[in-house]
Amino acid sequence: MDGAAELVFCVNGRKVIEKNVDPETMLLPYLRKKLQLTGTKYGCGGGGCGACTVMISRYNPITKRIRHYPANACLLPICSLHGAAVTTVEGVGSTKARIHPVQERVAKCHGTQCGFCTPGMVMSIYTLLRNHPEPTLDQLTDALGGNLCRCTGYRPIIDACKTFCKTSGCCQSKENGVCCLDQGINELPEFEEGNKTSPKLFSEEEFLPLDPTQELIFPPELMIMAEKQPQRTRVFVGDRMTWISPVTLKELLEAKVKYPQAPIVMGNTSVGPEVRFKGTFHPVIISPDCIEELSVVNHADDGLTLGAGLSLAQVKEILAEVIQKLPEEKTQTYHAVWKHLGTLAGCQIRNMASLGGHIVSRHLDSDLNPLLAVGNCTLNLLSKEGERQIPLNEQFLTKCPSADLKPGEILVSVNIPYSRKWEFVSAFRQAQRQQNALAIVNSGMRVFFGEGGGIIRELSIAYGGVGPTTICAKNSCQQLIGRPWNEEMLDAACRLILDEVSLPGWAPGGKVEFKRTLVISFFFKFYLKVSQILKTMDPVRYPGLADKYESALEDLHSRNHWGTSKYQDVDPKQLPQDPIGRPIMHLSGIKHTTGEAIYCDDMPVLDGELFLAFVTSSRAHAEIVSIDLSEALSLPGVVDIVTEEDLRGVNSFCLLIEPEKLLETQEVSCVGQLVCAVVADSEVQAKRAAKRVKIVYQDLEPVILTIEEAIRHHSFFQGERKLEYGNVDEAFKVVDQILEGEIHMGGQEHFYMETQSMLAVPKGEDQEMDVYVSSQFPKYIQAIVASTLKVPANKIMCHVKRLGGAFGGKVTKTGILAAITAFAANKHGRPVRCILERGEDMLITGGRHPYLGKYKAGFMNDGRILALDVEHYCNGGATLDESLFVLETGVLKVDNAYKFPNLRCQGWACKTNLPSNTALRGFGFPQSGLITENCITEVAAKCGLSPEKVRMMNMYKEIDQTPYKQEIDATNLIQCWKECMATSSYSLRKVAVEKFNSENYWKKKGLAMVPLKFPVGFGSTAACQAAALVHIYLDGSVLVTHGGIEMGQGVHTKMIQVASRELRMPMSNVHLRGTSTETVPNANVSGASLVADLNGLAVKDACQTLLKRLEPIISKNPKGTWKDWAQAAFDESISLSATGYFRGYETHMNWETGEGHPFAYFVFGAACSEVEIDCLTGAHKNIRTDIVMDIGHSINPALDVGQIEGAFIQGMGLYTIEELKYSPQGVLFTRGPDQYKIPAVSDVPTELHVSFLPPSQNSNTLYSSKGLGEPGVFLGCSVFFAIHDAVRAARQERGLLGPLKLDSPLTPEKIRMACEDKFTKMGEMTTLTAALPTVLLSWIPPHSQAVLPKPLLVLLAFW
């Protein structure tokens, strides 16, 4: 071994030499901070979001081949990169040099909104194209599986990808030889293709061609280095850690003998997250580099040997080839492993993670280990003592010392035997999300019958997710040997397996009954599958399956995505240069795709800059007895710790109704409450020190977490809200039937891709400060900072360039974080930056309010609802925040699209010990609307009618009055409904769904349609005022500023469109730099779907003022240019700068009388969704969604379609997969993308059709347009009700005719458990075992729970 080595690699073709590398450094911070390549983004730090995707290229001097693969920079230690070429988004293309076709097409297909996920998306697509210049759609969607986007809903990104495929016009999948565009799939009429009736949102003709010869080549220098340089072990020595990279097997073994405790880091996807989230520390790391023996692929007589160093992606490719070449009977295990590799993590992780790392990690939810165990695989081990083989069996998986690797031993390769004739292997898994989600339960199963006979000779079954490691049902299998493969065997097997895989209440991950049910449902699937194969092999002896059962074995509907958007083209008479109504690309689109768009944390580090990290409470309700800062303060680099003491006199601020404290050092009321803040020279030092602050708590009672507990303790924020119309009590006396019900709805995390970020910069004179912050509300940031620093607002300027998503989550909490950051900056006279990690962000900032809705409906037998009495309870969390406003909005919008002649709605905001919940897209309406729609669905069931019929019957018709007596013209609501019925072919598809359901027992389809009436407005005129400032410069160029924040919705693009129309100049002449309290003071919060509406009217006003001033000059020289006119105006002393103002819509609401005009206007719409569910696993697939919206005259159809689709997918996540979980002590378990699942590309409906109603109404809004940011969220509940419909069908077939209560989110667990059958019955727990987890958890002190390491949290999660 040599002494300290030089690290050499290339980034975007440029050589990087690091002489004193710190082995603890990951590539992401290195790129962002050291190389200032800020295009690669931080989204989670744990490999779960894809924002940090880069391409790694490696040259293999033996095969002479270059391998390009995508990787997560956040998990890549830079020491592992010696000899590699890294390509970041900046290396792919830029506006300064050449834009790459991927960048161009993603932008021009409108695949970017906030743009924060975009560089990662670009890198995933780019890497795929480097390997497959004409990919299939399957390859494309697979390549995007590891990238999350919270804004777009993925459809436009898929559209952009499709342009690289050979055939891009359709779904590319032939179902029974019929493709989506062919006439009459499933005997249903063809969808009227958007481009036949409406212009396209982008034009493919203008795209740059993809020319692979133009790509960055692999640096020849690295190639020479790999070929020529003598290979020897490299050692990198850092302050705390030593990194050893052996290059031969011998050196690897020597290192392992010397450092037996050191992990062998291959992909770092297991070790990396442990270090980052669990705080595990390894003083020495051994990371083999290009050791040939670890990459072996050997085909022997009895099977395949695969090197432990092969990546999972390489294993998948190898298996795909082998499956093609060998007869099916030999490849049963390979096929099962290959199938699991299709869903295991995302593409990046599969390319980084190694087979050996996967096996040796022995994660409890490993997808491959159960399969490799049942497949009789053996592990080839090597140590200084020599080689040996051990079986990959239960003993190895449970780390039994006699069957485990010895210290100094390494895994070299794995033998996977061929399967034999009459041997069958299958893999099963169910996760919260279809792709890139750890399995809740997975399984590998193998049976061998021997030649004919149908008698079980060998049986192996292993499960993941049901114990602390992979569990083998060995005894059950033993007892079943010798039995024939029939129903009796099945029944016995289920009982035996359940006994053996006992899954007591304290089993890891909770969801115990669901898991028990899955365990045997998987076996049932295996039984069916084997029975079916046996039939094809010997139809005489084996009867096979009933036709109705066959679909149990098929994957859920898996055709490729396609969609259409239908909108009205502009009037042909409109001037060609007038951009209003045209699908203009987001003006930052190209910069998003090149990584040049700058977000708060992309700003370069300033001289003397400090970093601030928060210390938060680990108790839900406790008195703070003492805080010991001494150890933290003594650490190197620590400058200060800000406490409540420092903030004396300024430690609270009132934004809305109640003042909120900034720091709390006396009594904490939720886990995640800010206690103090460490300020240090660097992020690493600040975070290390924050962990050393010691807080002693004295727990207080009660700890209230749920709405029920709040009701029990009468814990409410003051200010009940009540709305009453007609006479509810009288109406109940005359109705045919009355039903009472309730529905719970879980909360939602904003999951903006850019976490909370801010940089406070003291200016050095007159107490001035600039605050750069990712906030929706600069005025509030200015005010809270000014108050905290005790200076007037005119000293504090707040600047916002753009946000990487916000959705309501960057308002109130951001202000508190910014105030403390600014305080520290002011105190030390140095810039201070604060960027929350994903886990902290999720813990501290709260989210959408969980709701409980109780309703009593009085209705006639024909479905008419005459009286509705509703109670809303929202979980506000520990402080008031915006809870009362959310509640108010929910109460006001309770009627959704329906005229209830007698209505009463009351609401209470519960005060609990959860982090304070806040605004989230839709602001109370998605919860309130779901409660109402659920009630209607139940009424329909009682009346024996379809919910759609009852919906239509009760809908507003034409001119009417809302419960608060605001006039409503519902013509367009009815129009949307009818149009949606027609475009979705609802009636025909309803029949088709019923036919499918009658023919399939284990798969069911559901269809549901919901209407939407979304009232837009803030409820007060002042809250709707907006201002703008427009300058014309002497060269004729224009600068527009306004009070709105660009957070992905494209408001700046729309504002430039407005200025362009009003000033009659091309958009290219108009620029917008960002939002600042310096240019437009006192701007309202950006939210409530109104940002473009309000600010657009202000921009319009400013432009009109300017044009009026300039008209005499223009008319004197009509052929002149803007430069001429500007100069002439200047010469005549005419001001070329104007402010514009909009005083706000006339809105008001009187809660005393329950009457008012709280909303400016209504957005109408409807959505119809069709789903298929797997009754055995609880999985669902959204097959098709049709959305029709009345949005008036769209200012920019591309942006508006994007808002609708993005909101819809966010809503779909809310109602179906996004699940927040807390411990009984109030500790949030779901603190990152690995535990909290937002929709991924695989969740997009296979077909998604969005159309706008032809504009009909003229209004006082901006060019008669309507605000669209929020309404689409609610339409996501069409998927909820489609699942509801499918579950109801399943239950009806099973004779379960009673009421069906399903809460939101409708997760796989809830779906499976609602499809009751003999397996759910068998999976049921006794009361005693079910109670065990609570008892056990109560033994763990709350403080220990708060600091439980992440994987353990996962274990304990989902109670």
Ligand SMILES: Cc1cc2nc3c(=O)[nH]c(=O)nc-3n(C[C@H](O)[C@H](O)[C@H](O)COP(=O)(O)OP(=O)(O)OC[C@H]3O[C@@H](n4cnc5c(N)ncnc54)[C@H](O)[C@@H]3O)c2cc1C
């Ligand atoms: C975001 C994310 C999503 C994931 N999703 C899934 C999923 O859906 N399904 C699933 O099953 N898994 C999933 N995983 C887990 C993943 O499969 C494992 O982390 C991965 O396979 C480990 O491989 P590695 O090469 O990165 O291991 P490393 O982290 O490099 O090493 C892991 C361990 O293996 C040991 N080791 C490695 N190679 C050898 C060897 N040759 N000899 C002896 N010991 C060795 C090391 O000492 C270390 O202790 C996910 C992980 C992440 C980060």
Ligand code: FES
């Ligand atoms: S930041 Fe790397 S995957 Fe999320």
Ligand code: FES
């Ligand atoms: S555009 Fe994808 S996260 Fe915002």
